[in-house]
Amino acid sequence: MKTVKSLMLGILFSSALLAFSTVSFATEDSTAAEIKTAEVSETETKVTEAKKEMNITPKFKIKEIKTTIGEKGTIQVEQIEGMKDLKGSFKTTVADKSILSINEKGQWQGLKAGKTKATLDFEWDKESLEKIQEKYPDHQLIKQDIAQELPVEVTQPEEKTVDITPNFNSGLVSAKIGETGQFKVDPMGGVADLKGTYLAYIPEGAGREIISVDANGKWTALKPGTTEFILDFQLSDESLKAIEQKNPGSTLIRRDIAYSVKVEVKPAGLLDITPTIDSTSINGKVGDTGQLKVKPIEGIDDTKGSFVTAIQDPSIIEVDAAGKWTALKAGTTEFTVTYNWSDETMKKLAEKYPGYEFSKKETTQVIKVTISENTTGSVKPVGTTKPTGKQLPATNDSSTNGFWITGLFLVFLASIGWYKKSSMNR
Known part of the structure; x- marks a missing residue:
């Protein structure tokens, strides 16, 4: 019995201890949870506060x-x-x-x-x-x-220099007669609108006949040909000052370099002005005269010039510088002829075709000549002109003799008729 009581007391005591332990553990767990929650809340607060801070400490773009x-x-x-x-x-x-x-x-x-x-x-x-x-x-x-x-x-700064050696927009001029153009100097020292004087050293003679360049840099093509010249530019005081202001502390240098310009001038067009004689032969009788003529040049009226002839037999025909020919005696011959336009005609051509180049072939024409005897004295001239003056009939002309025979026959018939009429009236 005593043993059972002891066992029961032991069980009761163990149960009490177990209950106390359970309460203690629950209390401790609750406190730990509260502490952990407080720590999380404090951390979240700090994070929130950190997000609201903004660093405005200046930062510099330069490191040295x-x-x-x-x-x-x-x-x-x-x-x-x-x-x-x-x-x-x-x-x-x-x-x-x-x-x-x-x-x-x-x-x-x-x-x-x-x-x-x-x-x-x-x-x-x-x-x-x-x-x-x-x-x-x-x-x-x-x-x-x-x-x-x-x-x-x-x-120490390096010495600053600015090159003011002129350089131009073109080193070649290829143009036709009468065309113009403009040289321009490249910017210097950061200044574009430069003022100054253009200097063109064109060779004397043919070079200056081919092209001209004025002080403003304007060039004009004058005549066909090729040449080459040196172009220079002298800066004005105004432009020099502008370059110095643009480049303070700099030294202006100019290199000793020549700028060469090549020139090729072509004609505006090409016109063939080779003269052409409008006849190839002369047929006439002794004493006839005529005129050689040259075909006109297109667009030019009243052209003038002179003839140059070489006659095989000058005793048969003569031709003067104006182209007038005269038959001297019967016979056949031939002559060569060339024609030169007068200065007046060439001037008209230049005015009519400015800038054109005129070409003339070095050719001669051959004119064949046949002159016969003038048996009647009333020979109709052969050639390009008519004979001048009144011609009298020759006595041995067959047409004249026939005229006289016919006249006498008519007179004879008239006399017979008159005689018959007189006899009847009687």
Whole structure:
């Protein structure tokens, strides 16, 4: 019995201990959960607060300054993302201010050769800060107190030169007679609209007959041919000053180089003016005269010139410089003839066909001549002209003799008729 009581007491005691342990474990688990929840909440709060902070610490686009004495520049600050036209002032420190200077606008200038260091800082102005805050109203603006250090090196500048040796838009002129063109000088030292005088050294003689160039650079093709000349350009004081202002501190140099221009001038057209005699033979009788004629040139009236002849037998026919021929005696011969246009006709041609080149073939024409005896003295001239003056009939002309016989026969018949009529009236 005693043993059973002891067993029951043991069971009760164990149950009490088990119940107490369960409550304790539940309490501990609940506390741990609360602590963990509090830690998560605190972390989330910190993350939320971190997202609302905005770093506006200025950043510079330059990492070093390498320049020459006298050269200038400006330090640029990167803009806040999504914004522009933000302004402020620079706070800089240069270790050796005799080498480089930097003002509050970030403008720097090399002063003397050497190496040093510059410390850069920047403060956004009030207006820029307000713009940033308006752009990001839920953010806290944070600027870190960080300065950027830049290495600085200033060296002696290399000598700057500007080449003012003239160069032109063309080194070849290919044109027809009468055409014109314009030479233009290329820009110098960044200046395009240059003023000055053009100088053309054209060879004397044929060269100057082929092309002309005035002081403004205008050229004119004068006559067919080829030549070559040197072209130069003298800058005006105004243009020299403009180049110097465009390139301060630079030395203007001019190289001793000749600019050569080749020229080829062609005629506006080609016109054949070879004369053509309009007859190939002369047939006539002694004493006849006539006129050689030349076919006219197209578009030219009243052309003039002179004939040059070479007659095999000058005793049969003669021809003067005007082309008039005279039959001297019966016989056959031939002569060659050429024709030269007069200066007056050539002038008319030049006016009619300006810029044209005239070609003339060196040819001669052969004229055959046949002259017969003039037996009646009333020979109708053969050739291009009619005989002048009144001709009397010759006594041995058969037509004249027939005329007289017919007349006498008619007189005889008339006499017989008159005699019969008289006899009947009686």
